[in-house]
Amino acid sequence: MVAANNDISLKSRIKELFVDYLLIISYLVILLLLSLSFYVFIFGKIPSFTLLQSQLIAGLTSVVPVVIGFSWLDYCGGSFGKRKAGLRLSYQKKTFLAASIRNIIKFFPWQLGHMGTIDGIYTDYTSLFGHICTSASLILLFILLWMGLFRKDKRHLGDLLAGTQVVKKESEAKTSNSYLSI
Template sequence: MASQVVPPARRLKELFTDYIVILGYLAVLALISAALYRLVLGWVPEFSRTHTQLIATLTSVVPIVLIFSALDYHRPCGTIGKRRVGLMVAYRTREPWRALVRNAVKFTPWQLAHIGIIDGVYTEFDQPVSHIFLWSGTALLFILLGMGLLRADGRHLGDMLAGTQVVPVGSTITP
């Protein structure tokens, strides 16, 4: 079947659904963390900036990248949001690393924002590093969103690097 362009409204529905899924994951993570701190330690320990960066990365960003990569790779090749609106990720060559690259790039703005906000909390946003990470994450977010919504083929940077494209279920990637 020939490829089809996905209307921006459909992509936004997909993104909104996946955003809700991520918020649900983060809510469960917060509840589990609070329960563990309360029941096991009886208090919330103080963490260094480095520890906080590692906790944020290893409990939120890395698992979400891995989960979304697995969903995008395994048939029917799409996250919950994509499946809800009848979309899927098509591959030039279907290989797991492509889904991982696609999602690592897609979630890089979130990680950059984490770095900036956490650094800012520890330095009261007095250091330029926090602002640089925060604003570069925000800029990259808008670049990726703009590419995904405004390009004729709907590809963002992650798709271009991975050789993937979001298409309606049953379609193929554009040449």
């Protein structure tokens, strides 16, 4: 069930995003340090990778674990950012699949950005594929942010597809009384 008018403040949403992205940046820094250490100690240097290998490494080591991690956190009560901002995820039907759909959509612009950047590095930014991925990434990112911050119900595309909504923790009782059917 979804509240038509969600009273989450812009400040709360920005706090949520800031804390969650600090967590992601921390993970990426640790991943970078571990990867570099592995390459230097095992191979003595950073090996060369093909475009496809680089795409797979970026997707499988950064995006996929973050999507799975945030899906699990959302399923179990909310990400660290949501908890810190006093928010939680409300479900039409609480399943891990719903949390996963939401997070796949939420992090899809990030994956498209990786694909565009990596393609650009390998093709000196002359590839149409890289430009399409980068442009699509930025457009989708803007759409998701705009929807999550400025729609009356504060739902982005992932929420709409997953049947979820970010709400204030204390507004749980209000949400169950004033809802719209999805």
